Amino acid sequence: MRPPALRIPRRLLVVAAVLLLAGAVAASTLMRGGEEEWEVVVVSPTLAHETFQLLYSFGPRLTGTESCEAAVEASVSYLSAAGLNVTVERHPHVLFEVRSSYLALIPYGPAMNFPLPGREPLEFVHAVDYVFQGYSWSYTWNDFRDDLEVTYVENYEGGPIRGASGKALVLQMHEDLPGNLELMKAAKRAGAKALIIHNTRYDPDLNYPPIFKSSLEPPSADPESYPKIPFLMVSRDAGNIIRTQMNTTKLRLKADIPWSVKEVPVVVATYTARSGQSYVIFGGHMDTVYNGPGGVDNTAGAATVMALAVRWAELSPSLNARFLLFTGEEEGLFGSTDYVSAHRGELGEVLAMFNFDMNNVVLSVCNRVTVSYEDNSSVGDLKRALKLILRETPSWGRYEVSFRYTDLSRVGSDCAPFSREGVSSYSVWGCGSREYHTPYDDSTRVFPDSLAFTSSLMATFAVNYYS
Numbered sequence: 001m002r003p004p005a006l007r008i009p010r011r012l013l014v015v016a017a018v019l020l021l022a023g024a025v026a027a028s029t030l031m032r033g034g035e036e037e038w039e040v041v042v043v044s045p046t047l048a049h050e051t052f053q054l055l056y057s058f059g060p061r062l063t064g065t066e067s068c069e070a071a072v073e074a075s076v077s078y079l080s081a082a083g084l085n086v087t088v089e090r091h092p093h094v095l096f097e098v099r100s101s102y103l104a105l106i107p108y109g110p111a112m113n114f115p116l117p118g119r120e121p122l123e124f125v126h127a128v129d130y131v132f133q134g135y136s137w138s139y140t141w142n143d144f145r146d147d148l149e150v151t152y153v154e155n156y157e158g159g160p161i162r163g164a165s166g167k168a169l170v171l172q173m174h175e176d177l178p179g180n181l182e183l184m185k186a187a188k189r190a191g192a193k194a195l196i197i198h199n200t201r202y203d204p205d206l207n208y209p210p211i212f213k214s215s216l217e218p219p220s221a222d223p224e225s226y227p228k229i230p231f232l233m234v235s236r237d238a239g240n241i242i243r244t245q246m247n248t249t250k251l252r253l254k255a256d257i258p259w260s261v262k263e264v265p266v267v268v269a270t271y272t273a274r275s276g277q278s279y280v281i282f283g284g285h286m287d288t289v290y291n292g293p294g295g296v297d298n299t300a301g302a303a304t305v306m307a308l309a310v311r312w313a314e315l316s317p318s319l320n321a322r323f324l325l326f327t328g329e330e331e332g333l334f335g336s337t338d339y340v341s342a343h344r345g346e347l348g349e350v351l352a353m354f355n356f357d358m359n360n361v362v363l364s365v366c367n368r369v370t371v372s373y374e375d376n377s378s379v380g381d382l383k384r385a386l387k388l389i390l391r392e393t394p395s396w397g398r399y400e401v402s403f404r405y406t407d408l409s410r411v412g413s414d415c416a417p418f419s420r421e422g423v424s425s426y427s428v429w430g431c432g433s434r435e436y437h438t439p440y441d442d443s444t445r446v447f448p449d450s451l452a453f454t455s456s457l458m459a460t461f462a463v464n465y466y467s
């Protein structure tokens with residue numbers, strides 16, 4: 001990673017060079033697409049790698065945590081040093097933070113009254129064997145009397161649950177298992193002390209890991225406003241052990257998961273090329289789940305937006321642009337929803353919104369890039385942009401791009417709030433990243449070349465179609 005401060009001299013050098021050799025520099029940076037008279041914007045894999053490393057170095061960045069705030073600060077410095085005008089907009093939300101946890105099976109005597117003396121607990125590993133779900137409540141363990149008996153339900157599809165009072169309720173995952181909030185309500189009504197989903201369904205390639213998923217935001221940080229219950233998912237293996245030993249062991253759970261109202265940041269970096277109000281938006285979420293570094297989801301997308309912002313400022317095309325780094329995406333698109341609400345009066349000036357969400361391609365698995373669009377008349381020019389950037393960088397022919405009409409107001413990504421307000425939106429997705437929301441979504445899955453490719457494609461399209 002290049003420290004943000006070092007960006008300043010380079011930027012000054014570029015300015016000096018432009019002043020000295022205006023014509024020549026313009027030709028080499030803002031390339032022409034041959035006879036077609038189109039500007040081509042090429043983002044280098046090196047730059048995408050740099051911005052990826054900058055964000056990734058902060059580790060997991062659940063919104064509201066110190067690491068997320070530190071990454072926000074770093075991205076502000078980095079983008080400011082690149083010559084953009086950067087602000088941070090903030091709006092309050094209820095957030096949770098997993099501070100500490102412990103989960104183990106404790107062997108009990110035949111009457112299940114006391115732990116067997118001298119027997120070791122079987123401890124589970126956080127993030128590997130179990131993760132908390134969004135808006136899980138804490139569990140305070142004082143002594144063995146707080147150990148929990150287990151009850152296991154195979155095919156829960158809704159309605160009242162019997163026999164779970166005072167126990168840890170384990171629900172087997174299946175196709176028709178209700179959503180998180182409904183499960184929390186049902187478990188609470190049943191008097192359960194903890195709720196656990198047993199993953200027997202998703203990600204066989206990763207041996208059915210525990211997967212983080214959020215739940216609907218509570219109306220306030222007062223836990224009484226919500227079905228407060230400790231809420232976990234366990235891996236298939238961990239769940240099988242719990243199930244087979246439920247008559248001879250109890251679960252020992254300790255969890256410190258405070259909730260509080262915090263300001264959710266959105267980084268807004270503005271590039272102004274010309275007078276006039278209209279502009280395009282490039283955005284992606286920079287927050288991650290808490291249980292992994294979020295290499296592909298969505299350090300990749302946020303790094304793409306940052307690299308593109310830097311390149312845009314270098315090339316100075318005649319199209320105004322805003323580069324947005326959202327947070328709170330993992331809890332429920334908080335940042336993008338807030339941004340749209342706060343800017344509702346000026347959305348008419350937004351020419352288009354380009355969203356980058358897991359736009360990384362794991363070439364060892366697949367080579368597909370999907371560009372979702374809503375404006376049917378843009379398809380021809382999207383294809384033209386592809387042709388032009390392939391001419392600049394022929395090796396990008398290894399990606400297979402499919403352009404697909406999609407109603408983006410319905411997707412679970414940051415373009416949805418924009419699309420719902422009538423802003424023509426695009427979203428770019430990669431492939432081969434089944435690891436998201438687990439600890440395995442790390443930098444080894446990330447290929448900066450695919451970030452450079454997707455940002456060059458969308459920027460080249462935008463700069464010509466919307467200028």
Ligand SMILES: [Zn+2]
Nearest residue numbers: 297330436437
């Ligand atoms: Zn995600």
